[in-house]
Structure formats: structure tokens, C-alpha cells
Amino acid sequence: MSNHHPDDITMLDYAAGTLPMAQSLAVAAHLFLCETCRTRTTQLNTLGGAVLEQSSPQQIKVQEFDRFMDGIDDESVAAKAAVPKAKNGNPLAKILPERFSDINWRQQTKEIAEYDLTKSLGLKGYRVALQKIKAGARVPEHTHKGRELTVILSGGFSDELGVYHEGDFVSRDATHQHTPTALQNEDCICLTVLDAPIRFTGPLLRWLNPLFAWR
């Protein structure tokens, strides 16, 4: 059971369908692991239902219904209309191999590996990746220009602000300067969604910037 969740406003934007797709992926990955937030989503959907009811309706022509029904049985007319599917599954299932060990990791440093999803997801303006930090290893101190969302898929890490475990949702922005360190017992694997480049701040590590730079 995770202890760190998206804040209320992020959840509101997500349920309203206005949170950008890349960030919604992070929320969905968290929902898969967090019952509490699935319940919050249910409630926010209810809010949407209530708001829809309370809206002032737009005029629709009387004959529109008949025209609609004429077309409805014609499969070709509205074949593209999505039918809701029951999916309590993992939103990452389509994107990732079944096991983390089957992932084609790209080693960044001796202790940090990455699997970049940005291209395969085709999300412009965001960088989406899986990060693997070796047990006990530390990610060099850095700040973000934008917002970084992290969902821990396996293991855990700690930084200046707390300790995080599997399922936790962590949001960091430009005001945070942090040095995540993977917990001792196992590698930490997380999904990260970044809406601007990370910048390493330690004097010796500035050279790392191009390596981690946002592409």
C-alpha cells in the first residue's frame, strides 16, 4: 500500500481529462498500484457526472434522434465508436516486456540504467523513461526546470524530503534540489515523466548534463 499520492489538483485534472497524456500515464501507473487513489478517482468521476447533469443543455433537433437511430445499426457508420472495455490492468503492460529483467536497459553510469520510452510513445514535450538505480546507489544531485513525476515500480529510494516505496507517486519541481538514493536491499525501478530537462547542480557533475539532457 503506497503512502505518497498525487495531490488533489493533479487528480482533479486527471479525472477531468485535462492532465497531459504523459503525466496521466504516471497517474494511471500509480492507480494500478494504489487502491486509495482508485477510490479517489471514482469520487472525482462522480463529480464529473454531477457537473454534466447540472449543465445547461444545448438544443438538439427533434429529428436528430431518428437520424441517429437510422445509422446506429449500420456497423460501418459508427464502427469507430469506442466501446468501453473492462481494464483493471497495468497501463504499462503494452509498453514494457513482462519482466523488468527483459528490458533492454541502457547503462548511463555504472549504477544507473535507463530505458527511454519517449520515442516509442511519441509524446512531444515530455520525456518518459524507466530508470533503474542500483541498490544503495545515489543519483547525482540535480534540479528540474519543470515538473518531474516519479512512480516507483519496484524497490524504493529516499531523498531530502522522504522515503519512498513501491507504488509511491512523487512530484518534484524546480524548487526542489534533490539527491535520490536507492534503498539498500534491492534495485529501484521507477517510471519518470519529465516536462523539462533535468539539470545537475554539483560542480563535478555538470559534465553529466549532456548525457542526461532532455532529447
Added chain:
Amino acid sequence: MEAAKTGMGSDEAKKWGRLLQQVAHDRDRAAFREIYEYFAPRIKAYAINQGIGQQADELVQEVMTSVWRSADKYVDTLASPSTWIFTITRNQRIDLLRKLGRLKAEINVETEDLWQIPTEEDTTIHSIQALAAEKHIRHSIKQLPEEQLIAVRKVYYEGKTHQEVATELNVPLGTLKGRLRLSMQKLKVMLESKDL
């Protein structure tokens, strides 16, 4: 009048649920007509408010087709009919935007993978809880101060960014976020839901 302002009560929800069932089991067109006549004008209004007025008819078409075809997937213990229809509408809007390329996303993941529609009995969500939440939220909306309600509606219903809403209401961004946060707390769309 009070009922009209605050949305449907549980009797109303039961009525729509029954109509959905008739559509699912008997392909009852008269029942569907009632659903259509109530919801289609509201979905159209939603599209216009979301700034996709040109696609309003398309959105109505897509949503109502989904409702007709998948009425049998509606589970009345998981959500009220209007909540269920809202989630379909929201997802169809996202699909439309993806198609129009306005959302900067071309992902091989389906919208339903990221925004699930309450469809099948999910054992992790207790149905009693879902229904209690419905009642609770409908009640809470009535208690919201006007300025908070307006902020929530603009974000939720009109699909505006926080900055756009702040500009429109002529308040600083921080003030708007404060209102949204307060309203969320008031609506108890938070962790204490378990106490319901």
C-alpha cells in the same frame, strides 16, 4: 427547482439505470430515446464549453453510440448512469483531441488504458463505497461556496488550464489553486473517503 440545480437524486439515477437495462436486454429504442433526449443536449453543451464546438455533433454521435452498444457493460453498483456516461464522454473527447492532434501525444496506448471506465465489477472498489461517494459528493456540491464551485466547473467542465481560468476570473494563479484545493477538501475527494 432545487433538484434541477443540484442534479438528479437517487430516484432519478435508478430511472436511468432501469432505462439502460432495457436498452441492454431488449434493445429498447423508446428507452434509449429517453436517455438520448436527456444526455445528448448535455454532451453537446460539454463539447461547446470545452472549445470543440465544431466537433460537438461528432462527440454526441460517438458517445451515444457507445452507450447504445455497451449498455450491458453498465454496472449500477459502480457508478450512477450520469457518472458512467461522463467517463465515456471524457474519454471520447480525449480520443477526439488525440485525433485532431491538439494533445501533443501519439501513443500506442489507448485512452481506456489510462482513463478506465467503470465497467466491470472491480473487487478492489467496494460498490457500497462507490454509491456512498455518489450521495456524499452530490450533497457536498450544494455546500460549496460559489467561487469554489465556479473554479471547479471551469477546470472540470470547460477543460481550461489553471492559468486560463485564473485570467478569466481575474485572480492570481495561486488564489485559483487555493480555491481548487479548498473545494477538493470540502468535497472530501481525499483519503478519508474510507470513513464514508
